[in-house]
Amino acid sequence: MIEFLSSLKSSYVFHLAILAGIITSFTSGIMGSYVVVKKISSITGSISHSILGGIGFFIFLNYHFNTNIFSPLQGGILAALISAFFIGFIHLKYKQKEDAVIASIWSFGMALGIIFLTLVPNQEATCTHYLFGDIFSITPKDILFLSILAFVIIFITIYYYKKFLLICFDEEAAYLQKIKVKSLYFLLLSMISISIVLMVQTVGIILVIALLTIPATIANSFKHKLSHVMILAIILSIIFNIIGITISFVFSYPPGATIAITTTIFYVISLIVKKNI
Numbered sequence: 243m244i245e246f247l248s249s250l251k252s253s254y255v256f257h258l259a260i261l262a263g264i265i266t267s268f269t270s271g272i273m274g275s276y277v278v279v280k281k282i283s284s285i286t287g288s289i290s291h292s293i294l295g296g297i298g299f300f301i302f303l304n305y306h307f308n309t310n311i312f313s314p315l316q317g318g319i320l321a322a323l324i325s326a327f328f329i330g331f332i333h334l335k336y337k338q339k340e341d342a343v344i345a346s347i348w349s350f351g352m353a354l355g356i357i358f359l360t361l362v363p364n365q366e367a368t369c370t371h372y373l374f375g376d377i378f379s380i381t382p383k384d385i386l387f388l389s390i391l392a393f394v395i396i397f398i399t400i401y402y403y404k405k406f407l408l409i410c411f412d413e414e415a416a417y418l419q420k421i422k423v424k425s426l427y428f429l430l431l432s433m434i435s436i437s438i439v440l441m442v443q444t445v446g447i448i449l450v451i452a453l454l455t456i457p458a459t460i461a462n463s464f465k466h467k468l469s470h471v472m473i474l475a476i477i478l479s480i481i482f483n484i485i486g487i488t489i490s491f492v493f494s495y496p497p498g499a500t501i502a503i504t505t506t507i508f509y510v511i512s513l514i515v516k517k518n519i
Contacts, residue, residue, distance in 0.1 A: 255378050258381070258385060259380055259487050260487055262385060262444060263444060263483030263487050265392050266392070266443075266444050267479035268479075269396070270437060270479050271458065271478070272472050274437075274453075275462070275468060276406065278462050279462065280430075283451065283455055285333070286451065287348065288344040288345070288347045288348040289347075289434070290322075290450045291447055292352070293438065294369075294373070295352070296319070296321025297315070298355035298358030298369075299317055299358050300312040300313065300316065301359060305363075319435070322436065330427060334427070372446060373447050373448050374448060375442065375443060376497065377444050377487060380443060398429070402426065406426065437454070441453055444498065445501050452502040453482070453483075456505045457479045460478055461473075461474035461475040462475075485504050486505070487501065489504070
């Protein structure tokens with residue numbers, strides 16, 4: 243037991259993974275709360291899967307031009323933002339066609355990413371890395387990048403909190419108060435997109451929805467004020483990440499899958515607890 247604790251304390255990789263998990267917990271807890279109360283999980287699912295298109299394209303550019311100036315995560319952010327704006331436009335203008343558009347972007351982004359990655363030799367591991375996550379490959383540079391984006395998201399959330407709150411619960415009242423609902427809706431989708439990219443390193447594209455929605459869903463079942471939901475969702479996300487990362491590190495399980503399973507188990511426990519209260 244002592245040797246086990248000592249190995250955890252001395253592992254630089256483990257410490258970086260825990261730090262990354264904590265940072266992403268703030269953004270996933272906050273933005274996940276908006277996703278849950280706004281009921282736009284399907285939209286965020288489409289955005290998360292479209293990320294692979296941008297990642298694959300930037301990896302292809304690096305290979306084609308023999309350079310490393312194009313960051314795959316930056317490509318993911320670009321693809322996520324494009325998808326978010328396109329889906330947001332369809333959502334606001336053509337709601338009856340929204341499901342088809344979401345499915346199209348979902349499949350198109352994934353397919354495009356796979357094609358670009360097949361054009362680059364020896365990229366099978368890279369594809370798996372982004373699909374299922376590999377938090378133990380996090381570097382200090384990644385931590386800085388995650389921290390900056392997380393800070394921006396938290397700052398914008400605090401600044402526009404009341405307006406976002408009104409948009410989520412009473413759009414008609416927001417229009418009557420002459421709030422720029424459409425602009426703020428696109429901003430909210432953009433922030434969710436960036437949050438999704440932050441979580442790709444943790445649990446991967448395929449499992450990102452679990453970490454984005456489940457902690458917020460649990461929090462929403464016990465709290466009713468949005469700010470309280472966010473705080474509880476952040477705390478739960480941190481707990482789930484730490485438990486999942488620790489189990490993954492000790493038993494050499496895939497970290498993304500371990501975190502997702504941990505999150506789901508606690509969700510089931512929360513349902514039982516809620517039923518018996």
